[in-house]
Amino acid sequence: MNNEDIFRAVGEADDAVLDEEKVKRNNSFRRIAGMAAALLAVGAAVLIAVNPWNKEKQTSTDWRPVMSNETGATPEPFVVKAPMPEPDATPNPEWFAEADYKPFKNAQELADKADIIVRAQIYGEGSVMAQTRFEFDENGDPIPDESSMEPRTLYEFSIVEVFKGGNEALKLDRFMTQGCSFLFSDYYLCCPPAPDIDCGEYILFLYKPEIGSQWLWDNCAMMVGFLGDEVKVSYSAMGNPVIESRFEELTYAWLEGMRDR
Amino acid sequence: MNDVDIIGLFFKRDERALSEVSAKYGAYCFTVAKNILGVPADAEECVSSALFKAWETIPPKRPEKLRLYLARITRSVAFNRFREMNRQKRGGGEAALVLDELAEIVPAEGGAASEAEYRELKAAVNAFLRALPERERRIFVARVFRAEPVKAIARGLGMTEGAVMTSLSRTRKKLRQKLIDEEII
Numbered sequence: 107m108n109n110e111d112i113f114r115a116v117g118e119a120d121d122a123v124l125d126e127e128k129v130k131r132n133n134s135f136r137r138i139a140g141m142a143a144a145l146l147a148v149g150a151a152v153l154i155a156v157n158p159w160n161k162e163k164q165t166s167t168d169w170r171p172v173m174s175n176e177t178g179a180t181p182e183p184f185v186v187k188a189p190m191p192e193p194d195a196t197p198n199p200e201w202f203a204e205a206d207y208k209p210f211k212n213a214q215e216l217a218d219k220a221d222i223i224v225r226a227q228i229y230g231e232g233s234v235m236a237q238t239r240f241e242f243d244e245n246g247d248p249i250p251d252e253s254s255m256e257p258r259t260l261y262e263f264s265i266v267e268v269f270k271g272g273n274e275a276l277k278l279d280r281f282m283t284q285g286c287s288f289l290f291s292d293y294y295l296c297c298p299p300a301p302d303i304d305c306g307e308y309i310l311f312l313y314k315p316e317i318g319s320q321w322l323w324d325n326c327a328m329m330v331g332f333l334g335d336e337v338k339v340s341y342s343a344m345g346n347p348v349i350e351s352r353f354e355e356l357t358y359a360w361l362e363g364m365r366d367r
Numbered sequence: 368m369n370d371v372d373i374i375g376l377f378f379k380r381d382e383r384a385l386s387e388v389s390a391k392y393g394a395y396c397f398t399v400a401k402n403i404l405g406v407p408a409d410a411e412e413c414v415s416s417a418l419f420k421a422w423e424t425i426p427p428k429r430p431e432k433l434r435l436y437l438a439r440i441t442r443s444v445a446f447n448r449f450r451e452m453n454r455q456k457r458g459g460g461e462a463a464l465v466l467d468e469l470a471e472i473v474p475a476e477g478g479a480a481s482e483a484e485y486r487e488l489k490a491a492v493n494a495f496l497r498a499l500p501e502r503e504r505r506i507f508v509a510r511v512f513r514a515e516p517v518k519a520i521a522r523g524l525g526m527t528e529g530a531v532m533t534s535l536s537r538t539r540k541k542l543r544q545k546l547i548d549e550e551i552i
Contacts, residue, residue, distance in 0.1 A: 107473050107477050107478075107479070107480040107484055107485075107488065107551075107552060108470075108473055108474065108475050108476065108477040108478065108479060108480075109466050109467075109469035109470040109472065109473050109474065109475045110466065110469075110475075110479065111473065111479060111480045111484075111485060111488055112469045112472055112473055112488070112492065112511075112542075113446070113465065113466060113469055113511065114485075114489075115485070115488050115489045115492040115493075116492055116496070116507075116508070116511045116512055117439055117442050117443065117446075117512060118439070118489055118493075119489075119492060119493045119496050119512075120493055120496075120497070121431060121432045121435050122497070123493065123496040123497055123504060123508065124435055124438075124508055124512050125432060125435060
């Protein structure tokens with residue numbers, strides 16, 4: 107048996123599993139619903155998005171700061187984008203059982219376990235080649251695998267404010283997203299997820315790796331980190347919308363807590 | 368014209384069936400073939416061959432979903448063409464990448480499955496796809512059945528490419544585990 111047999115078998119699966127008509131209808135519906143919601147949200151959301159530190163409640167679905175071009179030192183005005191799609195209603199229990207899912211209990215835990223928390227202004231992007239599949243040697247070190255190198259987007263940022271981590275935090279100036287590239291480092295860095303990262307302000311959380319990649323992976327939609335010129339860490343939460351929205355929710359809750367101080 | 372009427376033309380051996388089916392599903396089949404082969408001219412030839420095969424097989428076949436029936440034939444023709452191109456080292460579209468990815472489930476080096484093995488595999492794959500959460504199934508089917516590029520899948524579903532890739536990776540691992548559990552591989 108070989109891979110072509112799998113290819114063939116998928117092609118001969120039942121109509122019911124291959125038919126994407128239903129999918130198209132669902133997508134159209136989502137788009138229309140999303141646009142309608144966006145129109146309704148615009149009036150309020152513009153005011154909120156202008157200042158991410160606004161006292162008004164921010165949610166993942168009603169604003170997203172966007173700015174700048176690729177070289178972009180100068181932010182363009184904030185604009186409102188359509189809301190992110192609603193998370194699928196119910197997490198798949200099998201998923202969580204398999205992943206030994208241990209969510210952050212609350213925003214406090216999210217922040218407490220972080221070694222570094224910064225507010226950063228993302229101002230530019232570029233491309234890097236990064237390893238995307240990993241085997242580990244007997245010492246647990248990743249084995250280099252040229253064949254899995256793929257281009258990933260690199261984002262540069264400047265630190266606006268350090269909440270936790272002091273001088274160590276100031277060494278950071280870039281991160282990477284779009285995929286599951288993963289290299290060991292001194293820190294994991296995670297940031298609020300978005301369908302695409304646009305330039306703008308984000309809160310970045312860093313965790314030391316001994317927390318365990320699985321634990322972080324379960325909790326964060328993106329964990330990424332660069333230190334100097336060397337790629338350090340990047341990870342993705344498989345696009346799981348439940349986990350993504352959970353992480354966003356906690357991030358915003360933490361922000362609100364900070365504002366109330 | 369609706370599918371029932373088009374199939375009616377096939378059954379009457381009315382050649383308008385071919386022009387109707389080409390007008391309605393030609394572009395769709397072309398996309399499937401082009402995804403696999405990457406070369407528009409080759410994809411066009413595949414679509415023509417696929418329509419001819421449909422003409423040969425309907426009747427006696429009366430497909431429930433004409434679009435999928437045609438897509439399956441197109442895919443099969445395009446894949447055979449892809450193998451031919453591979454032998455001649457002419458590259459190809461997404462098919463080579465999809466096969467590489469599927470090699471994570473079962474390596475490419477093994478011989479083809481026997482008839483009995485393939486029957487088991489087919490049933491298991493079908494059951495697996497049925498049981499998958501809808502979102503994961505959409506992604507997997509788009510990638511493996513229609514050989515869509517990751518970028519196109521991501522755009523279609525409003526996801527990042529990374530999220531699509533990681534979902535695919537996860538699905539492949541699950542399928543591999545299922546095939547191991549059922550002692551198929």
